[in-house]
Amino acid sequence: MYYAGAVALLLVGFYMVLVKANLIKIMLGISFLDTGTHVLLVAIGYVRGGTAPILSESLRQSAEAGGSVTVVDPVPQALVLTAIVIGVGVLALGLSIIVQLYRHYGTLDGRQIRGLKW
Amino acid sequence: MVAAPLLIAIPLAAAFLVLLLRPVIGKGVRFVPPLVLLSNLVLSCMLIPRALAEPIVVSIGGWAPPLCINLVVGPVGVLLAVLIAIVSFLIAVYAAATIRKEPSDRYHMLFLLLVTGATGTVLTGDIFNLFVFFEILCIASYVLTAYEREKAGTEAGFKYLVQGTIGSTLILVAIALVYGLFGTLNMADIASRVSTVDSPVLFVAAGLFIAGFGVEAAIFPLNAWLPDAHSSAPSSISAVLSGLAIKAGVYAMVRTTYTLFNAPGFFGLLAVMGVLTLVIGEISAYRQREDIKRMLAYSSIGHIGLIVFAFGLATSAGSFGALFQLVNHALAKALLFLAVGYMIYTAGSKRLSALAGLGREMPVTCVACTVAIFSLVGLPPFAGFMSKLSIIYAAVATERTLAMVLVAIVLAATVVEAGYFFRLVQAFFFRESHGPRGGREVPLAALVPIVVLGILIVVIGVFPQVVTPVLRGAADELCNRSEYIACILGRP
Numbered sequence: 001m002y003y004a005g006a007v008a009l010l011l012v013g014f015y016m017v018l019v020k021a022n023l024i025k026i027m028l029g030i031s032f033l034d035t036g037t038h039v040l041l042v043a044i045g046y047v048r049g050g051t052a053p054i055l056s057e058s059l060r061q062s063a064e065a066g067g068s069v070t071v072v073d074p075v076p077q078a079l080v081l082t083a084i085v086i087g088v089g090v091l092a093l094g095l096s097i098i099v100q101l102y103r104h105y106g107t108l109d110g111r112q113i114r115g116l117k118w
Numbered sequence: 119m120v121a122a123p124l125l126i127a128i129p130l131a132a133a134f135l136v137l138l139l140r141p142v143i144g145k146g147v148r149f150v151p152p153l154v155l156l157s158n159l160v161l162s163c164m165l166i167p168r169a170l171a172e173p174i175v176v177s178i179g180g181w182a183p184p185l186c187i188n189l190v191v192g193p194v195g196v197l198l199a200v201l202i203a204i205v206s207f208l209i210a211v212y213a214a215a216t217i218r219k220e221p222s223d224r225y226h227m228l229f230l231l232l233v234t235g236a237t238g239t240v241l242t243g244d245i246f247n248l249f250v251f252f253e254i255l256c257i258a259s260y261v262l263t264a265y266e267r268e269k270a271g272t273e274a275g276f277k278y279l280v281q282g283t284i285g286s287t288l289i290l291v292a293i294a295l296v297y298g299l300f301g302t303l304n305m306a307d308i309a310s311r312v313s314t315v316d317s318p319v320l321f322v323a324a325g326l327f328i329a330g331f332g333v334e335a336a337i338f339p340l341n342a343w344l345p346d347a348h349s350s351a352p353s354s355i356s357a358v359l360s361g362l363a364i365k366a367g368v369y370a371m372v373r374t375t376y377t378l379f380n381a382p383g384f385f386g387l388l389a390v391m392g393v394l395t396l397v398i399g400e401i402s403a404y405r406q407r408e409d410i411k412r413m414l415a416y417s418s419i420g421h422i423g424l425i426v427f428a429f430g431l432a433t434s435a436g437s438f439g440a441l442f443q444l445v446n447h448a449l450a451k452a453l454l455f456l457a458v459g460y461m462i463y464t465a466g467s468k469r470l471s472a473l474a475g476l477g478r479e480m481p482v483t484c485v486a487c488t489v490a491i492f493s494l495v496g497l498p499p500f501a502g503f504m505s506k507l508s509i510i511y512a513a514v515a516t517e518r519t520l521a522m523v524l525v526a527i528v529l530a531a532t533v534v535e536a537g538y539f540f541r542l543v544q545a546f547f548f549r550e551s552h553g554p555r556g557g558r559e560v561p562l563a564a565l566v567p568i569v570v571l572g573i574l575i576v577v578i579g580v581f582p583q584v585v586t587p588v589l590r591g592a593a594d595e596l597c598n599r600s601e602y603i604a605c606i607l608g609r610p
Binding site: 010013014017023026030033034037040041044073075076079082083086089090093094097098100101104105113 | 246250253257260261264267268269272273275276279280283284286287290291293294295297298301303
């Protein structure tokens with residue numbers, strides 16, 4: 001279920017990056033790609049019935065009471081935090097480059113920005 | 119051993135220090151990167167003997183290797199760290215002399231971040247850490263490509279950003295899949311367990327790694343960004359992108375295919391893709407007359423193809439040749455971009471014809487360029503001859519039909535390469551300039567890095583034994599993955 005959501009987000013992202021001509025939409029597509037990856041990472045670390053992996057007082061009490069405590073895997077969550085920071089940086093940079101491009105060309109249509117040949 | 123983390127920590131700290139120092143020492147900030155990178159060079163050279171004896175493993179945070187993030191300074195790591203330190207130091211000296219547009223503190227900060235990312239990528243032993251350093255490298259290079267904010271650079275920067283980010287996403291998805299299978303991010307730990315799992319997911323992850331790092335390494339067909347980015351960026355940045363950034367991509371790709379997966383099915387693919395990249399790169403370079411930096415950029419694609427082809431042979435001799443070629447290409451291409459950058463500034467045009475007759479006005483620079491060109495084409499006694507010879511020797515030694523066919527194509531591509539490079543030499547020395555240009559020799563502070571790079575190329579060409587022990591050790595490290603695993607996880 002979660003995996004399907006992640007894959008769907010990734011596909012939407014790829015579609016937007018590859019097909020859309022508007023530069024802002026391309027950046028949005030990149031944002032979708034990021035989110036899809038994050039969902040995938042969290043889904044991989046999910047343990048059924050698990051709670052947040054934070055060593056809290058209530059967690060300790062229930063462990064001392066003899067009940068077993070399931071927590072989800074904390075590593076993917078740490079990875080997602082890092083990836084979010086990187087994603088935000090890239091997004092901000094991309095948008096600021098788009099502002100610069102708009103000043104040069106006066107348009108956001110990728111088809112009209114063809115100063116360089118491919 | 120404290121020196122290995124310092125290699126990453128010093129440039130990282132200095133990058134942000136540059137911004138703080140700016141109000142205090144003003145224009146003096148341009149001397150920070152050369153000083154910092156000089157210390158990196160000294161530190162990494164000090165590590166060479168110990169790293170060759172046995173890979174230095176540094177565990178960060180005090181946990182034992184499978185749990186912590188670790189740095190691995192093996193022969194490959196130390197070879198590339200020294201290469202990065204030398205080339206970036208010389209480029210920093212050149213930039214201190216030529217980056218005139220103030221305020222330059224942001225430029226120096228980004229440059230140091232780029233070097234941090236590249237050094238971290240080659241030294242880390244943790245797959246997610248590798249991704250993070252790789253992103254530092256990539257983001258710094260996107261910004262530097264668009265640094266001058268003029269039309270072409272901004273557009274190239276945007277293209278580079280979009281394509282690079284897609285590549286990074288693929289890498290992150292691959293990391294997620296690998297973590298899902300093995301529950302660990304340590305490269306040695308994954309490598310030791312990779313043979314116990316037989317799953318199509320593994321195959322997908324390996325493919326995603328190759329595609330993701332292939333974007334930064336500019337493997338065909340993932341290289342559309344490179345000619346634009348390398349030709350539109352400021353010259354010192356073109357040099358560092360061509361000399362170091364794409365090499366970090368190749369390293370990461372090779373590290374994942376060789377050490378992490380050791381998937382034999384992928385090596386043939388690498389060899390074929392390498393040759394394809396080589397052919398496309400060299401033919402496109404031959405067609406460029408309008409823009410000489412674009413020609414050099416396409417030539418970089420060609421050389422990356424050659425390096426990937428040699429790695430794709432999957433033998434120790436092949437890796438030796440590939441690493442040798444990687445070192446030579448970094449030195450020669452950095453020299454060419456630095457020298458050509460100044461020539462374009464003098465001539466006021468990027469056209470090949472505008473550079474005609476420069477050999478009389480800038481004799482030292484043109485001779486240094488010629489040395490680099492002869493080395494890239496592979497003429498004796500320059501460094502490139504030895505590396506190309508060892509690649510071809512390694513390919514023939516595999517005695518596979520596919521390798522033989524590919525070698526024939528490689529040799530044909532070298533002829534094309536000689537064609538366009540000799541056109542440049544001919545323009546320097548055997549063409550008359552059109553009208554007065556008043557070109558003078560490059561100023562001394564910018565000339566020194568160019569000449570030092572030229573001397574290094576000649577020295578390595580005449581005395582290859584100064585680098586071969588490190589190269590040999592590095593090739594063995596790549597091909598002998600059980601040794602690598604044993605060093606990090608401890609011997610059973």
